Amino acid sequence: MRFQLLGPLSIAEGEDAVVLKPSKPSSLLAALLIHPGSVVSTGYLLRALWDEDQPATARAALQSCVLRLRRLFTKYGVTGSLIEAVPGGYRMNADADTLDLVRFRTLVRAADGAADAESELYRLKEALTLWQGPLLANVPSPMLHRDEVPGLTEERLRALERACDIELALGRCRQVLVDVWEAARRHPGRERFSEQLIEALYRTGRQSEALSEYRSVKGRLEEELGIDPGPGLQRLELAILRGDDLGPAAVDQAVPLPGRAPLALAEGPARPALAAAPAPADTPAAALPSAPASVPPVPLPVLPARLPVPPVPSFTGRAAERAAINASLTARDPGAATVVVLSGAPGIGKTALALQTAHDCQEGFPGGVFILAMTRPDGSSVTPAEAMADLPAPGTAAGRILLVLDDVTGADQVRPLLPAAAGGAAVVTSRRGLAGLVATHGGTVHRLSTLEPEESLELLAATLGPARVNAEPAAARELARICGHFPLSLRIAAARLLTRPGLRIDDCVAWLAEDLPARLSLADDPRMSVPHVFGGALHRLEPRWQEAFRRLGDQLGEHEGLLLSSGTLGGSAEAEEALERLADAGLLEEGPPGPYRIHQLLKIYARRHAREWNRSRTATAPH
Incomplete structure (x- = not known):
């Protein structure tokens, strides 16, 4: 058993x-696990459970919570006492295998x-x-969220900063963009994330975006704090404005290690060597700068063992497709x-299924x-050349690879990458059918639909905990229904309920x-939004097909069925193409x-989108 x-x-x-349901025992368990192997005082545990509003029977209630936790452990087949009563408090031992x-x-x-x-x-x-x-989204302890969560979060952010620093030093700027984009948005107070993002944008040839990002950071600092960006950001802005080459990457043991030597831009020769953006594929060889004669060519390294692919949290359903x-x-x-x-449709669970199957068969x-x-x-879109930069060169992988x-x-975004998987395999997720790719390269296609009602309930039980779902079975079924049985919708609703432990499922449904x-x-996460995801799929289409979707929304009545034909849009050949x-x-x-x-949820979105579009056009029309 692991915690x-x-x-x-x-x-x-x-x-x-x-996932444990929000309760006093959950708060007690979290308080003990945050301090593994240490004696946690009774006073600290009482504050974790009741903060400063402790009842007269708090100590007796604490002992009752300990007994309830021990019974829970027994339920999972754990013998012996994980929670040890010691003078002054309690202790819970844990190691790297159990926590x-x-x-x-x-x-x-x-x-x-x-x-x-x-x-x-x-x-x-x-x-x-x-x-x-x-x-600790399901732990209802104000004290732990106030006093402990910030410190734990800081540990993660320091590790992420260090990892991104190393990737920048190794020239893996596109991977840094993936990792640091969200961090810079969610933690605007940490200038290092903004600096890493700006540097990665510049190194990948996106100078205007890098400058725009710098000016955004500068404006926010001036408006909110009345201060200028730090020296690292200012030097980086100057280098971008002058079009400076930040230097080549040194892919060897001489790369400074973050946490022991700073990787920020500095004056003079002590500045660490960092990667420049790769030249376009059609650049003539004679136009490329040559390495100094004193620097021997660096052979392509054999890639180390890759990181294990973890299972998708609370993954449920899709048994047939998964097998x-x-x-x-x-x-x-x-x-x-x-x-x-x-x-399949946006939010239908394509990425989760791909990651779960990658976890299943990674061995x-x-x-x-x-x-x-x-x-x-x-x-x-990421270009094929950009994607290739993050894949092993031929002959460097230690066996079959999975993309x-x-x-x-x-399809054109994928075809150049498939030779990299020769002898291996590739899982491709897309909202589009990619019939052209299948026609030229073969393979199998799985068009995902919504979850079955029972699968939706399993997902809610896996995220909220069975006890909470079993306490309101009818409300849970109704929640699954109004979420359209879309995995994205269900996870969003479950996250809202987890962070509001006192909210009934029935009230959330209403x-x-x-x-x-x-x-x-x-x-707190704009990407976790059904309208955002649906809108992203729509905005990838040409304007005329976006207009067809809006016309479709105009035609769909509230009580109209979910079956459509070209007659819905007028019956012409263009209408048929639009539906296709x-x-x-x-x-x-x-x-x-x-x-x-x-799908019902997409139908509701189409009608709403059409209404908002028509309203906006009316508001901006000349009178």
Whole structure:
């Protein structure tokens, strides 16, 4: 049995994890696990459970909570007493095998003592994979959230900063963009994240975006704090304005190790060597700068063992697809790439299924599992050349590799990458059907639909805890229904309930139903929003197909069914093409020779989007 503290508090056995419901015993367990192996005083535990508003019977209630936790452990087959009563309080022993926090700190300490940058980065990345979502989201202790969560979060952010520093020093600027984009947005007070983001943008040839990001940071600092950006950011801005070459990367043990030597830009020769953006593929060889004669060519290193792919938290359902994909990926067909395409509506769970199957079969790919986001956070597409830079060069991988290419926008984005998987396999997720890719490269296609009602309930039980779902079974079924059985919608609703332990499921259902799908979103993460995800799929289309979707929204009445034909848009050949384009984008399903279908949640979104568009046009029309 393992305890997972770095996210919602949960107990795991093998690959199965149970998220504990919000309760006093959950707060007690979290308080003990935050201090593993240490004596936690009775006074501290009382504050963790009741803060400063402690009842007269608090000490007796604390003992009752300890007994309830011990019974819970027995339920999971744990013999002996994990919680030890000692003079002055209680102690709970845990090690790297039984508590993710201990393992995280062990890996970070191992990174400190690493002999080279690659080894340090490997351990830091492994440590960061242990963080599985909002910290202690299901623990209703104001004191722990106030006094302990900030310190734990700081440990993660320091590790992430160090990992991104190493990747910048090694020239892996595109990977830094993936890692640091969200960090810079969620933690605007940490200038180092902004500096890393700006530097990575500049090194990948996106000078105007780098300057725009700098000016945004500068404006926020002036407005909110009345201060200028730090020296590192100012030097970086000057280097971008002058078009300076920040220097080549040194991919060897001479790379300064973050945490022991700063990697910020500095004056003079002590500045660490960093990677410049790669030249365009069509640049003539004679136009490329040559290395100094004194620097010998660096051979391509054999890549170290890749990071393990963790299971997707609370993954449920998709048993048939999961088994079929695993069978396809592990089938050995020497000399040919095995391609699996996962397509379907936005928010339907394509990425989760791809990552879970990668976790399932990773042992069959000794060369590693390479997970590439093929769309940037701003919605733009990653080019094949950019993606290739993050894949091993031929002959450097230690065996078969598995590519997971997530959120692909078209077949041409994938085809140049498939030779890298020769003898291995590739899982491609896309809202589009990618029929052209399948026609030229073969493979299997899985068009995902919504979860079955029972699968939706399993997902809610896995995230909220069975007790909370079983207490309101009818409300849980209604919640699954109004979420359209979309995994994204269900996870958003579950996250809202987890962070509001006193909220009944029935009350949440009533609140969501008043304004669907707008209320299926989380304030602290704009990407966790059903309208945002649906809108992103729509805005990738040409304007005329966006207009067709709006016309479709105008035609769909509130009580109209979910079956459509070209007659819905007038019956012309152009109407037929419009429906086909919308289906290929994941906004409709099925199609000729049968009717098209639209999911209920997408139908609601289409009607709302059409109303808002018409309202905005009316408001801006000349009077």
